[in-house]
Every structure is written in C-alpha cells, then in structure tokens.
Amino acid sequence: MLTTLFSNSRIRLLATGMVFALAAGTMARAGTDRGTAQALITGFLQSWETGDEAAFTAALHPEVLFAYPGGRLDYDEITSLFAEYQAEKKDIKIYFADYFITNGETHVTAYQFAATDRETDQRFAVGTGVVCQIKDGKIVLFKEYWDSQLAPMQKAGELPLDEGEIHPWPASVWLRPDTID
Numbered sequence: 570m571l572t573t574l575f576s577n578s579r580i581r582l583l584a585t586g587m588v589f590a591l592a593a594g595t596m597a598r599a600g601t602d603r604g605t606a607q608a609l610i611t612g613f614l615q616s617w618e619t620g621d622e623a624a625f626t627a628a629l630h631p632e633v634l635f636a637y638p639g640g641r642l643d644y645d646e647i648t649s650l651f652a653e654y655q656a657e658k659k660d661i662k663i664y665f666a667d668y669f670i671t672n673g674e675t676h677v678t679a680y681q682f683a684a685t686d687r688e689t690d691q692r693f694a695v696g697t698g699v700v701c702q703i704k705d706g707k708i709v710l711f712k713e714y715w716d717s718q719l720a721p722m723q724k725a726g727e728l729p730l731d732e733g734e735i736h737p738w739p740a741s742v743w744l745r746p747d748t749i750d
Contacts, residue, residue, distance in 0.1 A: 600673050600674045600703065601671075601673060601674075601676070601703045601706075602673070603669065603671050605706075606669075606671055606676045606701070606703055607669045607671075607676070607678075609628055609703060609706070609707070609708065610628075610669075610676060610678065610699075610701055610708065611665065612624060612628060613625065613628035613629075613708055613711075614663050614665070614680060615663060616628070616651075617651070617654065617661055617663060617682070618661045618662055618663045620655050620661075622648075622651065622652070622655075625648070625651050626648055627707075628707060628708050629644055629647065629648070629707055629708055630644075630703075630704050630705060630707035630708060630709040631644055632644070632704070632709055633647065633707075633708055633709055633710070633711065634709070634710050634711070634712075635647040635650075635711045636710075636711070636712045636713070637697075637712070637713040637714075637715070638713075638714070638715060638716075638717045639717055654684070656687075657686065657687055657688070658684040658685060658686060658687060659684070659685050659687050660683075660684060660685045660692075661682070661683070661684045662682075662683045662684070662732070663680055663681070663682060663683075664680060664681040664683070664732075664733050664734075664735055665678070665680050665735075666678055666679035666680060666735050674702065675700060675701070675702055676700070676701045676702070676703070677698070677699070677700050677701075678698075678699055679696065679697065679698045679699065679735050680696070680697060680699065680735060681694055681695065681696045681697070681732070681733070681734070681735045682694070682695050682697065683695075683730070683732045683733075686724075689724070691723075691724040692723075692730060692732070693719070693720035693723045693724055693730070694723070694730045694731065694732040694733075694739075695715050695716075695719050695720055696715065696734075696735045696736045696737050696738070697713045697714060697715035697737075698713070698714040698715075698737075699711065699712065699713050699714070700712045700714075715737070716737060716738065719738060719739075723739075728742060729741055729742065
C-alpha cells in the first residue's frame, strides 16, 4: 500500500519508518497487558454475581470513577451501591461477551447484567458496553453504556428478557422504522 501511495523510494522509506515508529510508540505506552486487564475486569464483574465484597473493593482504585447513564460514582458511592444491590437483588447473573478489546490503556467489552428484584420478584436483563482504564493494577475508570429505560420496560412486561444474549436491547426486538416513534 505504501508503494502505491508514495512513488519516491525515499518518501516510501520515510513513510515505512513512520508507520513502525507509531506502532512502537503505541506498544511502548501500553499500560496493562490484555490478560491482566481482562482478568481484573472479569473478576470485578463476577463479584456482583457472587456478592464477594472483598473481591469487588480489591479491584477498585481509590480514585475510581464509575459512570453510567444518569450517574457518576466515586469509590464510596460505588461500594455503597454494591451493598444496596446485594440487599435488593437476588439471582444476579453476569453474561460476558466473547470479545475483549484493548490498546493497553483503554479496555472495552460488553456484558449482560441480569437480576431479580427481591421486593417485586421481577427479573430484568440489561446488556451494556463498558470502557475501562486501569491504574496501579486497579480499575480507575469504569464507564457503562446502556439504555436506562430497558429494565423498567421489562418489569412492566413491555419488553422480553432475552437473558443470556448480549445486545443493547433484547435480541428478539427488532427496531425498524415502522416500530420507532
């Protein structure tokens, strides 16, 4: 491809060197290797399912920002939310996507969070994308992207659960121009 873009051999050599320098610079600044990042993030998410507060807090950096549609939580707020969820929800299940993308600094994956409200016995299953960053071997940024209307609509019987299928909305619901207002 470079030979097509650059006919002059000196320019071609310079362009090739720049490509390798950019790749080397990207590798040099990589912060956390894929296996370590994936294990940390997966363990953090599994702690919601197991209720393991020690594993949950051990994964979090003291400066953590946990962000989701409509909220941003610091360390104390997210640990409080964890305790609330453990008290208010049962049968929590995490379904993981079959991909994990990283450049060493930013880590991206998806999962589905399913649970049953203890008070109403209503189940919901929400798929979410997540962007994470790690500092000092702990999660310092955890940003979720999900539709905040999904769980209430499932609880009201307006949408199916499609539990175990990781999508932004239930997999059996197709958004088409005739169904979108």
